[in-house]
Amino acid sequence: AASVLLPNDLQGCRILVTAGPTREEVDPVRYITNYSSGKMGYAIAEAAAKRGATVTLVTGPTSLQVPDGVKCVPVSSAEEMRSAVLNNFTATDVVIKAAAVADYRPAERGANKLKKKEDELVLRLEKNPDILAELGAQKGERILIGFAAETERLLAHAAEKLQKKNLDMIVANDVSAEGAGFDVDTNIVRFLFADGRVDELELMKKEQVALRLLDQVEKLWKAKQQ
Numbered sequence: 294a295a296s297v298l299l300p301n302d303l304q305g306c307r308i309l310v311t312a313g314p315t316r317e318e319v320d321p322v323r324y325i326t327n328y329s330s331g332k333m334g335y336a337i338a339e340a341a342a343k344r345g346a347t348v349t350l351v352t353g354p355t356s357l358q359v360p361d362g363v364k365c366v367p368v369s370s371a372e373e374m375r376s377a378v379l380n381n382f383t384a385t386d387v388v389i390k391a392a393a394v395a396d397y398r399p400a401e402r403g404a405n406k407l408k409k410k411e412d413e414l415v416l417r418l419e420k421n422p423d424i425l426a427e428l429g430a431q432k433g434e435r436i437l438i439g440f441a442a443e444t445e446r447l448l449a450h451a452a453e454k455l456q457k458k459n460l461d462m463i464v465a466n467d468v469s470a471e472g473a474g475f476d477v478d479t480n481i482v483r484f485l486f487a488d489g490r491v492d493e494l495e496l497m498k499k500e501q502v503a504l505r506l507l508d509q510v511e512k513l514w515k516a517k518q519q
């Protein structure tokens with residue numbers, strides 16, 4: 294019922310949202326992941342679709358339902374997420390990377406279940422590709438929005454990512470703060486923009502953060518069309 298109150302202000306805008314964690318396999322029965330629930334990304338995808346955008350949701354494994362009117366591309370590893378994102382990049386105006394991509398993956402994936410042997414086991418990891426940085430290097434007229442999950446020096450770290458990945462905006466998220474972060478329904482975020490502006494938002498529901506973020510998306514997108 295609330296949707297009737299939303300403006301149709303993203304009609305014609307093609308938005309690619311990534312959400313959730315990635316899963317990096319160790320062997321056929323084990324994997325490395327993180328605490329991301331996917332709630333933030335799904336809330337963005339749902340609200341964007343309600344506001345008239347054409348939405349593609351590339352999502353790691355979550356327990357959430359795909360919102361109505363959203364095209365969903367399920368993936369597991371960071372490598373799969375990268376392929377799915379690059380496959381959809383050409384036909385996209387705005388990318389919102391809310392996914393918590395694993396920075397590293399096991400260097401070798403055992404074909405069989407690892408057997409318990411020595412008292413100590415060393416798992417060697419190798420770096421995953423940085424999907425957002427890759428998009429930043431070939432962004433063209435697209436709008437790129439990242440998320441920065443930090444536990445310290447929030448603004449400095451977020452500003453550095455904004456610049457390095459060639460983003461238009463980054464959502465800085467103090468995941469150690471009360472009422473913020475991975476597995477809760479609320480968030481306390483700041484929006485940092487390429488021109489140096491910073492917007493501080495109060496504690497609010499993730500659905501509310503999604504709407505405020507999309508207000509900024511709408512402005513950035515309209516500005517590019519002039």
Ligand code: CTP
Nearest residue numbers: 390391392394421422423424425439440441442
């Ligand atoms: N990201 C990505 N691919 C990766 C890692 C991160 O696309 N391999 C994206 C995330 O989706 C997010 C942004 O980059 O939008 C920032 O992610 P974050 O983990 O905060 O930053 P990193 O650059 O990975 O740096 P670090 O984890 O060391 O803070």
Ligand code: CA
Nearest residue numbers: 393394395396
């Ligand atoms: Ca990271």
